[in-house]
Amino acid sequence: MNQLKLIVVEDDDFTLFTLSATLKASGFDVVAEAKNAGEAVSKSLEKRPDVALLDLDLGIGPTGVDLSIALRKKLPNIGIVFLTSYKDPRLLRSSLPELPAGSIFLVKQDITDSSLLEIKVREAALYKIGNKDKSPVIESEFTDSQIETLKLLAEGLSNGEIAKRRFVTEKAIEVTIARLAKKFDIPYDAASNQRVVLAKKVFELMGIKHDK
Amino acid sequence: MINRIKNLFSSITGESIIPINLYLIQTPFIIIFSVLGDPEFSEFGNLAKQFQAAIYSVIITSFIVIFYKYIIFAPYKKNTVPITQIISYILILGIVKGGSTYFFYIQFRLHDHGFFHWHLIVKVLSAILVALWFVPTSAWIYDSIKKFQNLRNDLMTQSVKLKLENLSYKKLIEESKFTLKNDIQDIFTDIRKKLDEIQENKTFENEWPKIAEILRNVAINKVRPKSHQLWEQPTRHKEKLSIWYFIKSAINLNPFPWKIVIPIFTLTAFISMYYNYRNFSFLLLLNVVIIIFIMYNLGNFILKKWEKFNLFIYLTIFSCTSILLALNLNIMLSNEFLDKYLLNNFFGISWLWILTFFSSLLTTVNLSKQNLIEEVESSLNQQKIHKATLSQLEKRINSKLAKFLHGYVQARLMSNALRIENADREHDTNLANQEIDKLAKDLSQNFGILDQFDAEVSFAEELEKIKSSWFGICEIEILGYKNLSIDEMIIKDFIVDAISEAVANSVRHGSADQVQVIFNQVDQTLLEISIKDNGTSESQSTNKGMGTEIFNLLCGNNWKLMKNPSGSGSLLILKVDTSLDQEVIGRL
Numbered sequence: 002m003n004q005l006k007l008i009v010v011e012d013d014d015f016t017l018f019t020l021s022a023t024l025k026a027s028g029f030d031v032v033a034e035a036k037n038a039g040e041a042v043s044k045s046l047e048k049r050p051d052v053a054l055l056d057l058d059l060g061i062g063p064t065g066v067d068l069s070i071a072l073r074k075k076l077p078n079i080g081i082v083f084l085t086s087y088k089d090p091r092l093l094r095s096s097l098p099e100l101p102a103g104s105i106f107l108v109k110q111d112i113t114d115s116s117l118l119e120i121k122v123r124e125a126a127l128y129k130i131g132n133k134d135k136s137p138v139i140e141s142e143f144t145d146s147q148i149e150t151l152k153l154l155a156e157g158l159s160n161g162e163i164a165k166r167r168f169v170t171e172k173a174i175e176v177t178i179a180r181l182a183k184k185f186d187i188p189y190d191a192a193s194n195q196r197v198v199l200a201k202k203v204f205e206l207m208g209i210k211h212d213k
Numbered sequence: 214m215i216n217r218i219k220n221l222f223s224s225i226t227g228e229s230i231i232p233i234n235l236y237l238i239q240t241p242f243i244i245i246f247s248v249l250g251d252p253e254f255s256e257f258g259n260l261a262k263q264f265q266a267a268i269y270s271v272i273i274t275s276f277i278v279i280f281y282k283y284i285i286f287a288p289y290k291k292n293t294v295p296i297t298q299i300i301s302y303i304l305i306l307g308i309v310k311g312g313s314t315y316f317f318y319i320q321f322r323l324h325d326h327g328f329f330h331w332h333l334i335v336k337v338l339s340a341i342l343v344a345l346w347f348v349p350t351s352a353w354i355y356d357s358i359k360k361f362q363n364l365r366n367d368l369m370t371q372s373v374k375l376k377l378e379n380l381s382y383k384k385l386i387e388e389s390k391f392t393l394k395n396d397i398q399d400i401f402t403d404i405r406k407k408l409d410e411i412q413e414n415k416t417f418e419n420e421w422p423k424i425a426e427i428l429r430n431v432a433i434n435k436v437r438p439k440s441h442q443l444w445e446q447p448t449r450h451k452e453k454l455s456i457w458y459f460i461k462s463a464i465n466l467n468p469f470p471w472k473i474v475i476p477i478f479t480l481t482a483f484i485s486m487y488y489n490y491r492n493f494s495f496l497l498l499l500n501v502v503i504i505i506f507i508m509y510n511l512g513n514f515i516l517k518k519w520e521k522f523n524l525f526i527y528l529t530i531f532s533c534t535s536i537l538l539a540l541n542l543n544i545m546l547s548n549e550f551l552d553k554y555l556l557n558n559f560f561g562i563s564w565l566w567i568l569t570f571f572s573s574l575l576t577t578v579n580l581s582k583q584n585l586i587e588e589v590e591s592s593l594n595q596q597k598i599h600k601a602t603l604s605q606l607e608k609r610i611n612s613k614l615a616k617f618l619h620g621y622v623q624a625r626l627m628s629n630a631l632r633i634e635n636a637d638r639e640h641d642t643n644l645a646n647q648e649i650d651k652l653a654k655d656l657s658q659n660f661g662i663l664d665q666f667d668a669e670v671s672f673a674e675e676l677e678k679i680k681s682s683w684f685g686i687c688e689i690e691i692l693g694y695k696n697l698s699i700d701e702m703i704i705k706d707f708i709v710d711a712i713s714e715a716v717a718n719s720v721r722h723g724s725a726d727q728v729q730v731i732f733n734q735v736d737q738t739l740l741e742i743s744i745k746d747n748g749t750s751e752s753q754s755t756n757k758g759m760g761t762e763i764f765n766l767l768c769g770n771n772w773k774l775m776k777n778p779s780g781s782g783s784l785l786i787l788k789v790d791t792s793l794d795q796e797v798i799g800r801l
Contacts (some may be wrong), residue, residue: 029227037681037684038681038683038684038685038686039681039682039684039685039686040685041682041685042684042685042686043685059682060682061678061682061713061714062678062679062682062683062716062717063682063683063686063687063717063720067686067717067720067721068686071686073687094717097721098721098722154680166762167762168762168765
């Protein structure tokens with residue numbers, strides 16, 4: 002069986018190196034490594050990989066999603082795997098376009114074993130032979146508005162400031178925050194600051210855990 | 214006007230009603246005035262006796278002052294003193310002062326008359342009139358000074374956290390970076406210690422989650438509080454607002470307040486003049502008033518011209534006015550320039566001196582209030598700017614820190630964990646140890662990325678970064694940015710963010726692969742940025758989201774999105790006010 006050709010795109014050198022090594026160890030042919038979108042596009046055109054393993058957050062400029070769309074335009078059969086610590090991509094950036102059809106979305110914290118990564122890469126490669134599924138649905142219990150409010154809350158903004166940023170009334174923010182607290186099951190009591198606990202929940206969703 | 218009256222009323226009915234220290238300052242003036250300003254002062258031979266009488270009467274009066282301050286007014290410390298109490302205080306003060314002076318005059322045989330005489334009525338009435346002036350004036354001056362001191366202290370307290378005198382943004386950032394670097398260093402040290410323990414015990418299998426926990430704990434419990442410490446600045450008091458400060462200011466700023474002096478002087482001096490000179494007193498008073506008016510205006514004019522010699526000019530004008538008045542009184546009363554009454558008249562004008570000085574103090578306190586309010590307002594505006602600047606800076610530094618911890622440190626630990634896990638599964642202890650050694654080495658070098666905090670990135674470099682980051686996906690051309698005059702770092706940062714967002718929108722929502730950004734410096738503070746793309750005309754989402762938010766923050770309402778008139782795609786025009794004024798700060 003031919004080895005699957007992969008391109009790994011990750012803006013951090015060390016992660017790029019270890020991820021490539023892990024994938025090579027799992028039997029894949031890592032034909033290219035790239036640290037940014039530009040490099041990824043040019044190397045993909047040159048090496049024509051079967052699957053692109055992309056970090057969602059590539060620093061300034063395009064995200065992994067933007068890159069995946071560009072790659073699909075140039076290489077319509079390429080399989081896409083996103084590997085990120087964001088449980089919900091909207092936490093990275095609002096108004097991101099839809100993830101490409103047949104792409105796989107993986108959260109780093111969920112990969113407890115490298116074999117899971119291997120399975121998912123192989124699954125993404127099936128796109129080439131006709132697995133033209135629609136875009137992956139990332140299950141999220143939050144609306145866009147709630148995600149935006151959570152992000153701003155975690156930045157330390159007051160309700161008034163959040164309302165100003167989101168062009169809504171302060172009352173609407175209060176209601177959203179109350180609903181979020183209910184959703185996270187955070188009681189409103191004197192023992193803990195509800196806002197701080199909510200902010201911690203946001204960090205968790207972004208992949209940053211907090212002490213219990 | 215109504216507010217002023219209300220303020221005056223609240224001052225004289227508040228706890229400043231009897232300011233002891235101001236009374237002590239007044240006492241020598243009162244003694245001198247009661248001797249030299251007395252209409253019955255005539256013989257130098259009696260001067261010692263008159264002083265003695267004045268001192269005794271002031272001592273007796275001081276008992277009234279103490280009695281009222283500590284017994285009658287004491288229960289009203291937190292409440293308003295009833296006006297009837299104040300009037301009774303003024304009346305009793307006048308009666309005791311006038312009556313006691315009269316009593317000692319009789320005792321020292323300065324009067325030959327009986328116990329009750331017109332002298333007594335004149336003395337009591339004069340003392341009441343003077344008390345009517347001094348009591349509210351002293352209370353008002355003292356209360357105002359106290360309020361200003363509190364106001365100034367409040368202002369300084371407010372400034373503590375935010376006022377960064379002579380501290381440029383650059384220096385501030387350097388300090389922040391330094392603190393953050395230390396914080397991050399602490400994080401690495403913590404991880405390093407843990408790593409050493411693991412290496413010693415060779416029990417690495419179960420330790421990695423703990424390391425991640427340590428990292429997160431340190432980030433939440435150390436980095437964040439540290440960053441908050443950055444905003445704590447030491448208190449700095451500019452100048453102490455003491456009574457002496459106001460006395461100095463009174464002489465310097467309002468030396469001759471004739472508008473206050475003339476009516477009060479007329480009111481207070483007329484009684485004794487009328488008592489002594491009857492109908493002639495009207496002419497006498499008019500004459501005195503004209504001299505005061507001319508001399509005081511002349512004094513104000515000269516002092517304005519030669520501020521350097523203010524004390525000398527002030528004293529000269531005072532002396533000249535006194536001599537002029539004394540000579541004038543002499544001519545009018547005895548048709549002679551120089552006679553034995555000249556000196557008496559000269560000293561008799563002492564009341565005018567006291568009145569002038571206190572009126573100066575009064576007007577200065579009033580003027581200082583306005584100045585102080587202006588100072589407070591300007592300082593608060595400054596603070597708002599600092600606050601907004603710092604708040605933006607804080608967000609950026611925190612975001613940089615979060616990105617650093619989240620993007621670099623965590624990802625490295627995760628990938629290390631993955632490799633160690635692999636090694637463990639393959640029972641390759643050497644490989645696992647190599648990984649740990651490698652991580653330890655990286656930790657000892659702080660992953661080589663702390664230096665990034667020190668890297669100064671210029672505006673042009675930031676724009677180039679945007680350009681290169683989209684390379685391969687979208688071709689970006691940026692024109693006219695090399696000679697821009699934008700001084701404020703925050704504005705630059707916001708421009709970079711806005712352009713990043715506009716480009717991202719062009720690619721994401723308009724599928725553009727070409728974007729052109731043109732900077733046009735319209736004038737010193739107005740910058741126009743046009744962003745054209747070749748995508749669909751829906752490139753720039755007009756939905757309320759990140760894109761519009763940052764455009765609104767940067768430009769207020771001065772931005773518009775339209776179809777590109779010169780081709781396909783869209784055109785976004787941002788008009789940026791590059792000065793960091795109140796309106797801009799309000800938005801940011």
